Amino acid sequence: MQGVTEVCSECEFDPHQISDDQLGSQLLQLATGYQAVIADASASACPALSVRPSPQTWSILEYAGHVEFVVDFVAHMCEVAASDELAPLNPPDPDDHVNESNFNKVDSSEMSARIRSASGRAKAALDGLDSDALDWMMSFNGNPAPLRLLTVAMVHDSHHHLCDITKLAAS
Numbered sequence: 001m002q003g004v005t006e007v008c009s010e011c012e013f014d015p016h017q018i019s020d021d022q023l024g025s026q027l028l029q030l031a032t033g034y035q036a037v038i039a040d041a042s043a044s045a046c047p048a049l050s051v052r053p054s055p056q057t058w059s060i061l062e063y064a065g066h067v068e069f070v071v072d073f074v075a076h077m078c079e080v081a082a083s084d085e086l087a088p089l090n091p092p093d094p095d096d097h098v099n100e101s102n103f104n105k106v107d108s109s110e111m112s113a114r115i116r117s118a119s120g121r122a123k124a125a126l127d128g129l130d131s132d133a134l135d136w137m138m139s140f141n142g143n144p145a146p147l148r149l150l151t152v153a154m155v156h157d158s159h160h161h162l163c164d165i166t167k168l169a170a171s
């Protein structure tokens with residue numbers, strides 16, 4: 001998982017700059033960034049808002065839909081985390097999930113609201129964790145990993161794709 005231990009070479013996300021108690025507020029802050037880019041892309045009728053710029057590159061709404069899922073998954077992880085018992089987490093393949101979800105048909109303001117509300121759920125779930133819960137081990141697609149590392153990876157994912165859509169909206 002990139003962006004978990006090192007600074008990301010593409011989006012410059014630095015996992016060491018985020019303390020445990022900032023993870024939730026970071027997601028809320030990123031949601032504000034998504035809302036701004038989506039609103040701008042919608043106002044300027046940016047084609048990449050709902051059309052893939054190339055077959056292998058998601059549209060802005062597809063990136064946003066993926067990120068909404070990821071952020072919501074943070075809340076899900078917090079709910080199923082229960083001590084060190086390797087609670088199973090089996091998210092779908094991101095490309096399969098996006099391909100099946102028709103995010104390009106979702107109204108852009110609804111997508112913004114969805115990301116906002118998922119971030120609120122994730123922050124509340126993170127804030128409600130036991131003090132040692134970020135050290136608890138989960139089983140992510142069969143691979144043992146602490147909740148902290150998985151959460152940081154998802155905050156990075158959200159940060160990384162905000163950079164992606166910012167570039168798409170500007171092109």
Ligand SMILES: [Zn+2]
Pocket residue numbers: 003008009010011012013156159160
């Ligand atoms: Zn990155």
